[in-house]
Amino acid sequence: MSYEINDVKTGINHGKGMNYHVHDIRAEMKKLEEEGEIKIAHLIGPYKEEEVMYGIKKRVPLDMHYQHKSCGQCANLPGVPRSNFYYRDKLGIKYYNDMQQTSCTAWNYHASGLGNLVQLASVAARNWHRAYEEGYNFTIHCVTSFGNYLEMRHLLVGNKELRDSVKKVLAKLGRELVIPEEIIHDSEIAYALRDKILASADPKRLEGIKGLRAVEHYGCHFFKQVSDDIIGGKRPIVVGGLASTLGVQMEEYSKWFMCCGFGFRHILVNREFTRSAQNIKLKAIKQEVDPDMILVNCTGCGTTFDKTQWIQKVVGEDYHYPVVFYSQLAALALGAHPFKEAGLNFHVTPVEPLLDKMGIAYN
Amino acid sequence: MSEETKNPITEKIESTKGGHFYKEIMKDFRIKESLHGCLNCGTCVANCPAAAFYDYSPREVCQMIIEGDEETIEEYMKGKIWNCAQCYSCKYRCPKENSAADIVMAMREIAVREGLAAEALAGYTRIAKLVLTRGNQLAPDMLSPDAFPDWGPRMIELSSKKMEMREELFEGFPGMNVVDRAWAAEDYTIYEMQKIWEESGALEKVGTVFPFLVDIVQEDMEDKAEEMEAKIQEKKEKLEASKK
Numbered sequence A: 001m002s003y004e005i006n007d008v009k010t011g012i013n014h015g016k017g018m019n020y021h022v023h024d025i026r027a028e029m030k031k032l033e034e035e036g037e038i039k040i041a042h043l044i045g046p047y048k049e050e051e052v053m054y055g056i057k058k059r060v061p062l063d064m065h066y067q068h069k070s071c072g073q074c075a076n077l078p079g080v081p082r083s084n085f086y087y088r089d090k091l092g093i094k095y096y097n098d099m100q101q102t103s104c105t106a107w108n109y110h111a112s113g114l115g116n117l118v119q120l121a122s123v124a125a126r127n128w129h130r131a132y133e134e135g136y137n138f139t140i141h142c143v144t145s146f147g148n149y150l151e152m153r154h155l156l157v158g159n160k161e162l163r164d165s166v167k168k169v170l171a172k173l174g175r176e177l178v179i180p181e182e183i184i185h186d187s188e189i190a191y192a193l194r195d196k197i198l199a200s201a202d203p204k205r206l207e208g209i210k211g212l213r214a215v216e217h218y219g220c221h222f223f224k225q226v227s228d229d230i231i232g233g234k235r236p237i238v239v240g241g242l243a244s245t246l247g248v249q250m251e252e253y254s255k256w257f258m259c260c261g262f263g264f265r266h267i268l269v270n271r272e273f274t275r276s277a278q279n280i281k282l283k284a285i286k287q288e289v290d291p292d293m294i295l296v297n298c299t300g301c302g303t304t305f306d307k308t309q310w311i312q313k314v315v316g317e318d319y320h321y322p323v324v325f326y327s328q329l330a331a332l333a334l335g336a337h338p339f340k341e342a343g344l345n346f347h348v349t350p351v352e353p354l355l356d357k358m359g360i361a362y363n
Numbered sequence B: 001m002s003e004e005t006k007n008p009i010t011e012k013i014e015s016t017k018g019g020h021f022y023k024e025i026m027k028d029f030r031i032k033e034s035l036h037g038c039l040n041c042g043t044c045v046a047n048c049p050a051a052a053f054y055d056y057s058p059r060e061v062c063q064m065i066i067e068g069d070e071e072t073i074e075e076y077m078k079g080k081i082w083n084c085a086q087c088y089s090c091k092y093r094c095p096k097e098n099s100a101a102d103i104v105m106a107m108r109e110i111a112v113r114e115g116l117a118a119e120a121l122a123g124y125t126r127i128a129k130l131v132l133t134r135g136n137q138l139a140p141d142m143l144s145p146d147a148f149p150d151w152g153p154r155m156i157e158l159s160s161k162k163m164e165m166r167e168e169l170f171e172g173f174p175g176m177n178v179v180d181r182a183w184a185a186e187d188y189t190i191y192e193m194q195k196i197w198e199e200s201g202a203l204e205k206v207g208t209v210f211p212f213l214v215d216i217v218q219e220d221m222e223d224k225a226e227e228m229e230a231k232i233q234e235k236k237e238k239l240e241a242s243k244k
């Protein structure tokens, strides 16, 4: 496969100290690869190009997906990884659910400051290497991991000292530094496959989805931590893009940008902050839209939105918005059982009214 | 960011300001990328969820590093840095592309290293232990209703039925239906993770907050060492052979 590089695009500051220019990290990676500094895990199989900031093309692999899982999802919202597997099974996409992977440990890092950059980057590189040695494209379920891997790629490409330290650690494990050509979140894949999902969907299910009103919320680490490699440019589009393809009517609300209040440590030890931030978001959603559901792509946000509605009764609010992940929506469209295959029964904000409206039986 | 990049702003401050914490912070290479001068415009504050509820400000974070004011830095190191939600809204919105989020992260690392984080990390033991002994950060077992009473009545129901529910959901997906960790990572994988923490110096840092955890991890590693190191040796040889 040939490898086209979109080089320097335009003349604005792009976080490069005082050097005012935009760079595409892929060009820098290619340079390092030529110098023998790093290896790149090039994409395997077919891909679809989607535009990120400055018109740079991100290549989304459409097959051979290494499933880098989310510990928060597996523990707390297990319907999400199950739905991720489900839509791949339905579309005939080969994937690998590896038990030799670890958490990215970025939740721990951002919450506690335990760990350090060499540790964080080595954990990233070890997981990348697993996909590489098994012959799969590295794809990511969790937004915390996604933001972290974008950042680790950025730091590893930009800083030789870090690179050398990480290489030393990896050598002690019999591994080497292989950086994926693309850092891809699962919601980007579902978006790239939107037409295929629509074409394979159950017409009855589509009938139920049509006209549902939804708002979307994206994880901060999906688009704010490293914001130049996000499909759609500065504001993400993948969740709403997939949903509207399936017939959902996406609605705008003024607080779309605001953090959900997860806060990494706050959800554990300072939940009064989490609840207060949630109330601001939920209030805007209720007053401005009053949707049928809130669509998300992030483990932390999904948890926060789902778990923090009930308690708002304390401040006299009654919120009841089912929280649905992009892949759960895709799985439902493709005919999944809402509980046994999409795991919506693991959510604590009741999903039953939504399923009733969609005409989907659940018991 | 590139290795040769010079940032005249951080360089100038570096050469003129003093203070122990300040010097430690400036050693982190991320700071150079996180400060490009500050307009004091407050855009970051307007977008900061922590500033909405706490006596905390990302503008102040950037200003205090530019000023090098040790007193304010100490105040942040000893408490205020833990208010930040690490949402990067400040970085996304700042017209100068500053990142208070990254500065705070560097400061949190230093706070742990310098033994200032004990209070902030009280209640964090279970997660730290899970990371270091299971290779995961979260387990279904940790989400008990008594730890999360504000998550409502459905949590109680879920908690009592989670085994059957997970069995049904993950039928045919080995390694997924576990409750003491997020998925059943292999022993060898956990050993690799522990080795990364040890080799990177991160384990030693854990010792400043949770010394008993370091003992647990080291004992665990010793028990497995012979078998696991043999596996690693095999891997090393394979890698060498592939290079030839």
Ligand code: SF4
Binding pocket: B037, B038, B039, B040, B041, B042, B043, B044, B045, B058, B059, B062, B093, B094, B095, B096, B097, B098
């Ligand atoms: S947005 Fe940037 S320039 Fe404005 S006050 Fe905050 S750090 Fe300074």
Ligand code: SF4
Binding pocket: B044, B047, B048, B049, B050, B051, B057, B058, B083, B084, B085, B086, B087, B088, B089, B090, B091, B100, B101, B104
């Ligand atoms: S990362 Fe921290 S400082 Fe920046 S906006 Fe979020 S909470 Fe505020």
